[in-house]
């Protein structure tokens with residue numbers, strides 16, 4: 001059985017990481033059975049999560065995992081799509097992973113309140129005398145990556161404005177369709193769902209979340225896909241409680 005290594009549930013989400021969520025939803029889309037185990041990025045062959053173990057093979061990076069599933073199990077995530085729609089779906093995926101994702105990182109890791117209630121707890125198990133230093137180092141590293149991504153250079157407000165332009169594009173593409181590219185889900189739906197749920201989780205408050213909530217079709221899309229792929233997860237109830 002495939003083993004999926006991720007962070008696990010947290011932050012009001014069934015899985016903390018948008019990239020792990022993407023892979024988990026794609027495993028569900030492909031109808032493959034898998035077991036999930038908690039891991040930390042250094043244990044991955046590429047130093048980031050997700051990675052999977054499939055028999056003797058370890059495959060890291062959500063896009064390479066998708067390629068592995070398509071190659072080994074013959075499942076085409078974009079089967080319903082024309083060649084042109086496949087190209088568009090790929091372009092939307094790149095926009096989400098290389099642009100929108102960084103806005104999520106800024107909201108979670110750079111905003112001091114969100115960092116304190118969220119990622120800071122990754123280090124709760126560390127020896128007390130090192131804990132604060134580990135937190136500071138990790139936050140510094142992520143803030144540096146945010147800067148290098150390009151989006152972080154425009155913080156604190158223009159970064160959100162830029163991300164919202166991408167989210168507007170996503171909202172227009174979705175329109176009133178059930179899925180991004182039409183009536184059937186495709187691979188990029190897993191990507192969009194992971195990132196949007198990560199932004200919309202009521203656990204974190206941020207200007208980004210407030211702006212995305214205004215895109216009614218994106219919020220409804222996340223609710224719908226959450227019910228479809230994580231029916232056991234109490235997403236709606238948490239939203240009401242927040």
Ligand SMILES: N[C@@H](CCC(=O)N[C@@H](CS)C(=O)NCC(=O)O)C(=O)O
Nearest residue numbers: 017018019041048049050061062063
């Ligand atoms: N391109 C990778 C990105 C994965 C990624 O950024 N994972 C984050 C968690 S959301 C991570 O493990 N970060 C730890 C690090 O970069 O040190 C993929 O598609 O899997």
